[in-house]
Amino acid sequence: MNNLILEVNDVAVSFGGVRAVNGATLDVEVGSVTSVIGPNGAGKTTLFNLISGAIRPDSGTILFEGLEIQNLFPHKIADRGIIRTFQGAKVIKRLSVLDNLMLGGQNNPGDSLVNFFNPKARKAYEVQCHDRAMELLQQIGLERFAHEYAGILSGGQRKLLDLARALMANPILLLLDEPFAGINPTLVEKLLEVLHALRTKHNLTFLLIEHNLETVMNISDRVIVMAEGRVIADGKPNSIYENQAVIDAYLGTRKAFK
Amino acid sequence: MAEFVQLLFNGLVAGSIFGIAALGISLVYSVLRLVNFAAGDFLTLGAFTTFFLATSIHLPFIVAVLLSMLLGVVISLILEFLLWRKLRRTGAGLLALFLVATGVAFVLRQTISLIFGGNSQKFDIDQIKTFEFLGAQIAQAQLAVLCCASVAITFIALFIKKSTIGKNMRAYADNPSLASVSGINVDRVIIATWTISGAFGALAGVFQGTVQGQFTNGMGLDLFLSILAAVILGTIGDAYGALIGGFVLGVVMELSTWDALLGGIPSTYKPVVAFAVLVIVLLFKPEGIFGVKARKV
Amino acid sequence: MTALMQPGFWVFILTMSGIYGIFTLGLQIQYGVGGILNFGHVGMMALSSYTMAILIISHGINFWIAAAIGVAVAALGGALLGLTTLRLRRDYFAIASIAFSEIVRYVIYNSDGLTGGVQGSLAIPVTGENYPSYTDTWDSIINRARDILTPIFGEIVDRDFVMAIIVWTTLGILLLIVSRVERTSWARVLRATREDDEVPAALGKNVFRFRFQAVIIGSVIGGIAGIFWGLQSSLLSPDDFLTLVTFYGWMILILAGATKVKGLPIAAIFFGFLYGGSRFFTFWPFSMLDASERAYVRIMIIGIVLIILMMSRPQGIFGKRQEMVLE
Numbered sequence A: 001m002n003n004l005i006l007e008v009n010d011v012a013v014s015f016g017g018v019r020a021v022n023g024a025t026l027d028v029e030v031g032s033v034t035s036v037i038g039p040n041g042a043g044k045t046t047l048f049n050l051i052s053g054a055i056r057p058d059s060g061t062i063l064f065e066g067l068e069i070q071n072l073f074p075h076k077i078a079d080r081g082i083i084r085t086f087q088g089a090k091v092i093k094r095l096s097v098l099d100n101l102m103l104g105g106q107n108n109p110g111d112s113l114v115n116f117f118n119p120k121a122r123k124a125y126e127v128q129c130h131d132r133a134m135e136l137l138q139q140i141g142l143e144r145f146a147h148e149y150a151g152i153l154s155g156g157q158r159k160l161l162d163l164a165r166a167l168m169a170n171p172i173l174l175l176l177d178e179p180f181a182g183i184n185p186t187l188v189e190k191l192l193e194v195l196h197a198l199r200t201k202h203n204l205t206f207l208l209i210e211h212n213l214e215t216v217m218n219i220s221d222r223v224i225v226m227a228e229g230r231v232i233a234d235g236k237p238n239s240i241y242e243n244q245a246v247i248d249a250y251l252g253t254r255k256a257f258k
Numbered sequence B: 001m002a003e004f005v006q007l008l009f010n011g012l013v014a015g016s017i018f019g020i021a022a023l024g025i026s027l028v029y030s031v032l033r034l035v036n037f038a039a040g041d042f043l044t045l046g047a048f049t050t051f052f053l054a055t056s057i058h059l060p061f062i063v064a065v066l067l068s069m070l071l072g073v074v075i076s077l078i079l080e081f082l083l084w085r086k087l088r089r090t091g092a093g094l095l096a097l098f099l100v101a102t103g104v105a106f107v108l109r110q111t112i113s114l115i116f117g118g119n120s121q122k123f124d125i126d127q128i129k130t131f132e133f134l135g136a137q138i139a140q141a142q143l144a145v146l147c148c149a150s151v152a153i154t155f156i157a158l159f160i161k162k163s164t165i166g167k168n169m170r171a172y173a174d175n176p177s178l179a180s181v182s183g184i185n186v187d188r189v190i191i192a193t194w195t196i197s198g199a200f201g202a203l204a205g206v207f208q209g210t211v212q213g214q215f216t217n218g219m220g221l222d223l224f225l226s227i228l229a230a231v232i233l234g235t236i237g238d239a240y241g242a243l244i245g246g247f248v249l250g251v252v253m254e255l256s257t258w259d260a261l262l263g264g265i266p267s268t269y270k271p272v273v274a275f276a277v278l279v280i281v282l283l284f285k286p287e288g289i290f291g292v293k294a295r296k297v
Numbered sequence C: 001m002t003a004l005m006q007p008g009f010w011v012f013i014l015t016m017s018g019i020y021g022i023f024t025l026g027l028q029i030q031y032g033v034g035g036i037l038n039f040g041h042v043g044m045m046a047l048s049s050y051t052m053a054i055l056i057i058s059h060g061i062n063f064w065i066a067a068a069i070g071v072a073v074a075a076l077g078g079a080l081l082g083l084t085t086l087r088l089r090r091d092y093f094a095i096a097s098i099a100f101s102e103i104v105r106y107v108i109y110n111s112d113g114l115t116g117g118v119q120g121s122l123a124i125p126v127t128g129e130n131y132p133s134y135t136d137t138w139d140s141i142i143n144r145a146r147d148i149l150t151p152i153f154g155e156i157v158d159r160d161f162v163m164a165i166i167v168w169t170t171l172g173i174l175l176l177i178v179s180r181v182e183r184t185s186w187a188r189v190l191r192a193t194r195e196d197d198e199v200p201a202a203l204g205k206n207v208f209r210f211r212f213q214a215v216i217i218g219s220v221i222g223g224i225a226g227i228f229w230g231l232q233s234s235l236l237s238p239d240d241f242l243t244l245v246t247f248y249g250w251m252i253l254i255l256a257g258a259t260k261v262k263g264l265p266i267a268a269i270f271f272g273f274l275y276g277g278s279r280f281f282t283f284w285p286f287s288m289l290d291a292s293e294r295a296y297v298r299i300m301i302i303g304i305v306l307i308i309l310m311m312s313r314p315q316g317i318f319g320k321r322q323e324m325v326l327e
């Protein structure tokens, strides 16, 4: 029980008539890589929105490190260490790429107005934050864009930036919404290495949504399959292939995703 | 009791005027995503041109009103072709639209002031004739306004609901891109929107001028914020909501001055009441009375 | 035309511009950084100037304390505005903020006992006495400054001249502070919230707090402008605080390019000239108009400039086109 970092119990939310998530129950083990798969509209992104507090569930509970979080504001949830990326990536277009990254810095004394009068603390943090940001930019290959507006980046580059910004925030649990879609395979390899290194170094936990089954099977300790707002299967990657419900709901239509 | 009836009646009259004006603003917003800050000054324009045509040139009052409505439409359309169309094409943001609309309001108001001066004017209408109803003194002019306004409201409501162009307006408001690809003539929808807003804005101005007795170049502006409150109260962009918002605010504002209610708020605070009501409603229902929870995209 | 030749006219324009510049700086941090559409900014100016005047005249409170309390009340006004309406949609907030300043004005207008209502209590002479004045302390400060400045600048130094120097020094200091604030990571977060709520929230930033603080800072600066306004006019009337004034501020802001403070002083002077200078439009065709008609023309011209500006150069004279395009 103690090694569960996240527990989602019977959570439901609907928009107007649409039951986007309809009694989903799942959990995530500390230090694991857990993948969520399922057809479009299954409620995967909505599940992430619920966990990160962007929307509140109509019913059910969400526990992070044993404490309920489903009624917290999103920034409080982020403070606890759950950091997410966005499907299709979100960047602040009129901030520079570097500023986008530095936005991820946590406990920045400069975020508090009182510290306007404490420039030493502010500047020390900024320098450190800047260096870390530049290092990440190098890893994702965007350092030459550091001082450009993020709005000029291509879709793939925005995804990289979104991911790097999440890493800036020193997450405990990282929620990644289709992080590799639209990124070229060699770079995916490289990103996987970066993420793997982080995992071993900081004992980071990953929950990710991914459509490419090959990648999913390779990197996941565990796979959760969603359809129509519910979890229909949950287990080790290879057990998923044999699950009849999954074949019916998802794998049978796999070609549609290629 | 007599006072209550009196205030309720006054409230309904005010509400019918608010309703018409609010409807125009709400329609323009739903189709063009534009908060028309100049709407108040179109009311003033209607009142002053009617005054000019009826009192100075001695046209029959009805003709004067119709010509004023026509002028409201013409100016609205000129602005559409001169300004709004271009701003839409360049994808102007909220602030640009706000400020251009404000600029238009400045120009319109000052032009009216320049032509008609700063003095107050009145229509050649007998304000004194009243009759008694349940103890309240009902002015005939007020009753006439209420009747005419009801006819106008019914007309607009039926137009939006039943006519082809009205249906197209609603379709376009719901989903502009879908409506344009499905063969709706967008230009016609927009012209119809401005026509309704210009004509009935002027008419509302005539009504308000009649009810007030005297009016100045600031009439529309004084009224504008209360009308805007009605628009938001009924959820901006919802035409029927605007009507209901208008009536609700008209009645609440009048009743707030009733002695039996909290001792009665001084009538000069009526606009404050309108906004207090608005803020209280928004605190509980941030999208207005008829709004649905916004979709997060 | 001759008025344009007189230094006094230019000093007057300069003082007006400086006060409007301070006023607009309050809008700049709210909109230029935070994307907050505050159309009720003039309410803060009304709150501070009336508070100061009432405290001095009716309660005999020391000028400096009264001015400080005036600014604090403006900040309180900002807090009230923020707490009630800042969570609303952007366009709703804009409209609600207009309502805020109009309510302030209505209350001033109708609280005769406190404010003197339409006339301004502060202007009604008690029978047989002079106008009660709240500027006595200020006047003696000005006089002392005059004694110091006259040897440097010579004859030109009068009350307005000293006022202009004080106002512009204040504007300079505030510009410096604000531009520093806008280089902190606080401003970076605020800048992010101008585009999107979800991203900063997902990174642990309390979006409401940043916006709320921006409104408070803006209100304090607006409050400071109000103090100068009160001191400059030495007689207050609710009609000084029409929503029109807020739009003057917006016009200066757009002219300057909203995202940076550096264009602000020049834009303020340009506006001051348009505003004050049009008083002296006595040549043809304006010569056909009387004084009150010229006042109408003045506002009309400002409306036309606002429209042309927004249609042709929405990023302002000093703004970057790219920032607008990426919006």
Ligand SMILES: Nc1ncnc2c1ncn2[C@@H]1O[C@H](COP(=O)(O)OP(=O)(O)O)[C@@H](O)[C@H]1O
Pocket: A015, A018, A019, A020, A038, A039, A040, A041, A042, A043, A044, A045, A046, A047, B295, B296, B297
């Ligand atoms: N904010 C929202 N408002 C209305 N409907 C929504 C909203 N978010 C998601 N939905 C609906 O919920 C369902 C699940 O969507 P989503 O979680 O994005 O699916 P997935 O990420 O699995 O493809 C879809 O039918 C979608 O249209």
Ligand SMILES: [Mg+2]
Pocket: A044, A045, A046, A087
């Ligand atoms: Mg999704």
